[in-house]
Amino acid sequence: MVHGVLIEDGKALYRNRYVRTAGFLAEQQVGKAIWPGILNLPRFDYPHGILIKNVANTSLVWHNRKLLALWEVGGPYLMDFPSLNTIGSYSFDQQVSGGFTAHPKIDPDTGEMLFLSYSVMDAVGNGDLQYGIFSSEGKLIHLTSIELPRAVMMHDFAITKNYTIILDMPLLLRPAKVMRGEAPLEFDPQYPSRFGILPRYGDNRSIRWFEVPPSMIFHTANAYEVCSATAGDEIVLLGCRSPYTNVLQPHCDSGELFDRGELYDSDEFRATSLCRWRFNLASGRIRVDPVDDLPVEFPRIDERRLGRYNRYVDAGRLVNYMLPHGTFDGVVKYDLEQGTRQVHELGRARFCGEAVFVPRSDSSNEDQGWLLTYVHDAVLRRSELLILDAEDLMADPVARILLPQRVPYGFHSTWVSRPRHC
């Protein structure tokens, strides 16, 4: 379901709509669920011709004046803006089929949209990943296959001005395990974490792989290039790293991996925090430094800086005492130049979702603008849209828009500014 707040002329409107996928419509007709979620055995009897229901529930992207609802296992759904009515499934005029990443990257200068696509059900043997680029007008200008040694869940990637960084983390896709009643996803620390760096229009031959010990990255914040004639050019990647993950199967934690002694049972090992990787393209060396040890996720930046040097990263502070899965009890802003952070404390029993940065104007500085996020007050059982001054998170909110109904915790947020669709 998409929850939207339209802000215009100092006034606000709330609107929520289901993404009316094929599976949704079929289930609505019979009045009950037909397909189970992806941790279960798919419907091999293909009711309505559908093996796995596309839920299109992970994120939204605005590109080429189109609003798409995304879910990486299946293709996008096209939504009407700003009515939020579902137009239908969308294959970019038959240019792409199969899955489509929930985190495509839009180059702020060229307007190109870079994406990944992989298929969960074909991932029986080796992984096969499609990497492609749409022009700002939605024309497919690049599509290439990237070979992976193992089929993995690949939730996000990163771009710089000239390069693309693929994250091959050991979160293995093992669809066959579902047949045995086990979960089809497993973090297996016997494999390393690999970063594939290729030129933007490169292919499998031009990719260069960097390996580090096993760790997990679900979301990147940004990446950029640092040129140095003496030390060699570097790619810097910012993202949220955890030594291990159980995010999709909290009930399958500990167990085998603990028994094998391959995981440390410590506070730290589940924590996800902001990290910086430096890949030296001349020497092939990698440096990994934690930016901070505060548990955070859903990192975002000023998207005008995507692929370029960025000073600030915003994220949600994970409520660690409420494991297994994250809600946030604070909005964090990192100043990477100063090495400092600011936290907007939401206060007692108030939790938020992903915060999105909206610049004050096209030409304003990197942190001049607002951070927007939905907040739920668990005591009052009321939701609101919180608007913070991104320059000073410690200040009182700029505004709080009280919402007419509860907004359940969800995944990713986006902002579509008015001038872009006018």
Next chain:
Amino acid sequence: MDVSPVVLAALESSDLCRRLVDESGQPLLTSAALVRLASNLQWLERSGGEVLFRQGENGQSAYILVQGEVEGTIAYAGTSSSKVFRLGAGELVGEMSLLTGLPRTATVTITTATKLLEISTPAFACLLALHPQIPEVLATFVSEREAANAADLENAAEACGRNTVLTKFLNLLLSQNYMPKSFPQIVFKSSTSTQQRIVAGLQASELYKQLRSCATGHPLLKNADLLNLAAQARLRQVRRGEIFFRQGEPGTSAYILISGEVEGQIKKADSRHIGEFQLQAGALFGEMSLLTGQSRVATLRAVQSSEVIELSELTFAHLLAIHPDIPLRLAEFIAQRQRSEILSLEDRSAGDRSVQDLNPERLLQHFQNLSQRVFGLYARVPHSVLTYLSSIKSEKSLSSTVANLYLTNNFAPVRHEIDRDNLVVIGRLPPELTGMFLRNGPNPQFPPLGRYH
């Protein structure tokens, strides 16, 4: 945030703020942090002759003198002698009552027209949490000041050492709903002898021995955790024959026996004596009433003079939050031990306690309730509960448990698609902000099949 520049300037030039610097003399508070603190302070103006507070009164505020002068008088009981002191602009007054909760030790009178900033308890907690080094720096400041004043105070024995002050800070933060995890900055570099005894007592307890990692066998409570707990727990000496609590009384404390011996007696409603048991050093007792809110099921009496650690609800909730595996290990420990006690009494009736409460799952529920009560958390099944459930439950009930985790409270789907304009706005929407904020998320229209995540 609306903060008057006058307040901000007064705060910046105060003694307190000048103290808040790191080793290299750099301020610990950024300008944004100062604004945040300032917005929590109350501006007061008082004229000459007015009394700010009187000795013996209760008081929960400290004050920064912005302008003017005050005079303090400490009167000594039973004599007509007194001690007078003066404080001027920039100085801090009244912080001890805020920290200790004890009555004012002096009467403070305004001498000339005076402007003050009032620091309430929540404002002080906010200050402590603004930078990791602040508790340390303030503890040093306050303890130095108190040491200097000690000679003038009657209860000089109560004069606060650095650790005592840090302990107060810890309790203050807890009472203001700051979670234990959000103030790891309070580090007890050295400990008082009482704290050391409590730490040693905790280390020798059954509880500590049971709270071990399933994987490595290492204790789940680290030294820093023990010190933090010791700072909150109370050490109590109990004379021979003294009664801790009686059956049927309400009770909100649990105890750990450090030395001595304690005897328990359970009687039926008709007062017929039905059983007794002995507790040895290291035993945990009294935790069931703390958890369930029900009355005590037994009368506990010291057989010899004994020493115990008293754990309040707050301390117990803190213990549960230290490591995600603690709730489960503790539940298993309590269930197993209580069960054997109850079973030994079973032939003579099991008292009021239903055996149901001794099921680890039920105990975990009690833990959740306790944490919610104390920290005001939005209750959800913790990680350890899931691990536990996955080890004992059938696939079907596991699926529904996990599904419920993501389908209840604010994970529950909403049913209606609505449009509503002219929403209520607190604050003001910036005119330049024009567009639509959108967020995607799961919202199943029907109860899901199979595993749901």
